[in-house]
Amino acid sequence: MTHQTHSYHMVNPSPWPLTGALSAFLMTSGLIMWFHFNSMILLTLSFLTNTLTMYQWWRDIIRESTFQGHHTPTVQKGLRYGMVLFILSEVLFFTGFFWAFYHSSLAPTPELGGSWPPTGIHPLNPLELPLLNTSVLLASGVSITWAHHSLMEGDRKHVLQALLITIMLGLYFTLLQVSEYYEAPFTISDGIYGSTFFVTTGFHGLHVIIGSTFLIICFMRQMMFHFTSGHHFGFEAAAWYWHFVDVVWLFLYVSIYWWGS
Amino acid sequence: MAHGPRRSAACGILLDRGTNPCPLHRQADSQPLRHQGSPCFTIFLNIFTVGLRPVVSTEAPPIIFATPTKLSSNSTAYDYAGKNKVPELQKFFQKSDGVPIHLKRGLPDQMLYRTTMALTVGGTIYCLIALYMASQPRNK
Numbered sequence: 005m006t007h008q009t010h011s012y013h014m015v016n017p018s019p020w021p022l023t024g025a026l027s028a029f030l031m032t033s034g035l036i037m038w039f040h041f042n043s044m045i046l047l048t049l050s051f052l053t054n055t056l057t058m059y060q061w062w063r064d065i066i067r068e069s070t071f072q073g074h075h076t077p078t079v080q081k082g083l084r085y086g087m088v089l090f091i092l093s094e095v096l097f098f099t100g101f102f103w104a105f106y107h108s109s110l111a112p113t114p115e116l117g118g119s120w121p122p123t124g125i126h127p128l129n130p131l132e133l134p135l136l137n138t139s140v141l142l143a144s145g146v147s148i149t150w151a152h153h154s155l156m157e158g159d160r161k162h163v164l165q166a167l168l169i170t171i172m173l174g175l176y177f178t179l180l181q182v183s184e185y186y187e188a189p190f191t192i193s194d195g196i197y198g199s200t201f202f203v204t205t206g207f208h209g210l211h212v213i214i215g216s217t218f219l220i221i222c223f224m225r226q227m228m229f230h231f232t233s234g235h236h237f238g239f240e241a242a243a244w245y246w247h248f249v250d251v252v253w254l255f256l257y258v259s260i261y262w263w264g265s
Numbered sequence: 266m267a268h269g270p271r272r273s274a275a276c277g278i279l280l281d282r283g284t285n286p287c288p289l290h291r292q293a294d295s296q297p298l299r300h301q302g303s304p305c306f307t308i309f310l311n312i313f314t315v316g317l318r319p320v321v322s323t324e325a326p327p328i329i330f331a332t333p334t335k336l337s338s339n340s341t342a343y344d345y346a347g348k349n350k351v352p353e354l355q356k357f358f359q360k361s362d363g364v365p366i367h368l369k370r371g372l373p374d375q376m377l378y379r380t381t382m383a384l385t386v387g388g389t390i391y392c393l394i395a396l397y398m399a400s401q402p403r404n405k
Contacts, residue, residue: 049391053384
């Protein structure tokens with residue numbers, strides 16, 4: 005019987021990187037087919053295969069860690085570096101959109117009426133729904149911290165309670181944003197204002213949905229006794245991601261909703 | 266073994282060694298069950314659970330699962346939709362049968378794998394054909 009003499013995890017050969025890469029290919033080609041040939045078959049197929057890949061890949065990671073015990077402190081350290089770098093890449097992603105916003109809003113062109121907001125645009129009142137959204141996300145940051153402390157203290161019931169509150173607040177935010185999108189007096193095609201507003205808030209909303217999904221997975225895992233008080237990196241990663249989403253919103257609120265109005 | 270708040274900027278992002286010294290992810294430090302009821306929370310849980318079994322014994326089960334058999338037949342504990350199945354799953358997935366992790370559960374894993382592969386590879390072939398056709402110039 006051979007045993008490894010190091011603390012790293014040598015994974016079993018897995019088909020998911022291949023299916024993931026192929027689903028990405030289908031997604032990009034699917035977008036082309038949708039844009040230019042009005043066909044959504046490839047795009048739908050790509051979402052399906054992407055979801056299947058993600059489900060099975062992360063299911064396998066849970067099997068390798070919680071059930072097989074392969075996540076030594078060394079492995080966990082690598083995962084921490086990985087999550088930090090991923091979130092950093094997302095920060096840079098949003099930086100691009102904020103750059104575009106400030107590029108256009110700091111020196112508004114004559115075509116816009118030389119002002120920001122551009123002539124004819126009636127921006128949303130930052131003290132109405134956007135302020136409520138801010139308080140919702142800030143509160144969710146508090147509740148997820150409560151969940152984490154409860155987890156570290158071994159208080160199972162309160163972990164579930166606090167996580168549930170966090171998820172509910174995230175869903176509430178999403179619903180509020182959807183209604184805001186519906187009621188907004190301007191659209192994405194209303195010049196550079198509309199473009200920067202909807203692309204930046206739209207991507208943020210997508211990240212809220214992703215973060216909420218991650219939290220729901222954590223809730224289910226906590227129900228199934230996966231986390232221990234000393235080892236719960238999946239939960240920590242979800243919490244970091246959620247705080248990141250919250251911080252992006254704060255930048256959004258201050259820049260686009262408040263200063264930009 | 267909880268890691269408390271730290272002063273440094275890297276505040277808990279990178280663990281120092283020792284939080285989980287055991288390579289096997291034991292349930293040794295999982296949370297004890299508490300029994301203080303909360304009606305609001307109970308209503309929430311009912312949405313997700315099939316049913317809550319009422320408390321018969323107020324004794325919390327032992328934190329260290331030295332004897333898992335003691336817990337598996339214990340129906341008197343306060344349950345949130347089922348008992349802790351992690352120890353038996355640990356035993357199941359640690360069987361050295363040479364099966365890779367993505368197929369270890371047997372038939373359901375195989376079915377899902379084959380479906381995923383078929384859809385992805387089939388979709389890629391369809392995609393290549395579609396792209397080839399799209400690249401042909403259209404006559405007026």
